[in-house]
Amino acid sequence: MRQERRFYKTGGLGVTRLASLTLHAEKLHRDDVWAAVERLAQRAAGLGARLTFFVHPFWALAAGADIATRVVRLAELGHEIGQHTHYYDARTGRVPGHKAGDLDPGNVVRRLEEDRAALERAGVPPRGFVSGAWAFPEGLAEWLAGHGFTYDCSLRTYAPPSNASGMTPAAAPHFLRDGLLEVPTTAPLRRAIGLLPGSARLGDLAYRLVYCHDDDLLDLRKRAALGYLLAILPFRGWRLVSAGEIAQCCREELMRHG
Numbered sequence: 192m193r194q195e196r197r198f199y200k201t202g203g204l205g206v207t208r209l210a211s212l213t214l215h216a217e218k219l220h221r222d223d224v225w226a227a228v229e230r231l232a233q234r235a236a237g238l239g240a241r242l243t244f245f246v247h248p249f250w251a252l253a254a255g256a257d258i259a260t261r262v263v264r265l266a267e268l269g270h271e272i273g274q275h276t277h278y279y280d281a282r283t284g285r286v287p288g289h290k291a292g293d294l295d296p297g298n299v300v301r302r303l304e305e306d307r308a309a310l311e312r313a314g315v316p317p318r319g320f321v322s323g324a325w326a327f328p329e330g331l332a333e334w335l336a337g338h339g340f341t342y343d344c345s346l347r348t349y350a351p352p353s354n355a356s357g358m359t360p361a362a363a364p365h366f367l368r369d370g371l372l373e374v375p376t377t378a379p380l381r382r383a384i385g386l387l388p389g390s391a392r393l394g395d396l397a398y399r400l401v402y403c404h405d406d407d408l409l410d411l412r413k414r415a416a417l418g419y420l421l422a423i424l425p426f427r428g429w430r431l432v433s434a435g436e437i438a439q440c441c442r443e444e445l446m447r448h449g
């Protein structure tokens with residue numbers, strides 16, 4: 192890994208600059224979304240960039256659709272598959288038009304297990320995770336650490352939206368428990384349109400972890416913004432890697448500096 196890190200060094204002052212474009216993938220069962228996602232995945236792979244897809248199988252399961260072959264296709268293109276979970280209540284997905292969360296510990300674990308089981312069935316056991324809607328429910332870190340996850344991106348380095356009460360921005364990557372690492376997300380795609388998205392710093396490592404949704408690709412401006420980042424970040428010296436690779440570099444940085 193040391194060798195690889197030297198390879199990553201692109202900053203003039205010995206700073207490793209890594210950027211990750213991550214997609215919260217909730218609608219891969221929709222053919223229009225999938226077509227746009229596959230095009231982006233192919234283009235990124237052709238540029239030597241690894242994307243991270245945090246997949247939320249919930250709506251596909253609710254629609255009776257099987258997204259396994261699509262998820263495997265993304266993995267075969269070299270991209271990382273992580274897990275994304277919203278803690279929807281028991282009525283969501285069953286009662287048309289109803290969508291609400293339920294952070295009761297039993298419901299949280301049920302939703303986490305459902306999504307993880309779907310990804311395991313697809314043959315891509317996830318190691319990275321991000322919650323939906325800025326949630327970080329009690330018991331989440333414990334569940335992740337106990338189910339083979341190595342990092343979480345649910346926290347953000349920027350101010351929460353006004354409806355996310357109780358959340359505060361996270362300053363920097365840190366260990367949560369039992370080797371599970373928190374690698375905060377640094378910017379939503381909308382902040383990246385026309386400018387470079389926010390970054391975070393940890394020792395000799397600077398990173399950007401940008402997120403958007405899979406169906407954002409149906410929006411011409413957002414699709415253009417992603418294309419812009421794919422081109423401009425390497426040009427500015429940021430190597431495009433998966434979120435998992437950023438997490439691994441954060442881990443080494445934290446362990447080196449105790």
Ligand SMILES: [Zn+2]
Nearest residue numbers: 215277323324
């Ligand atoms: Zn989501």
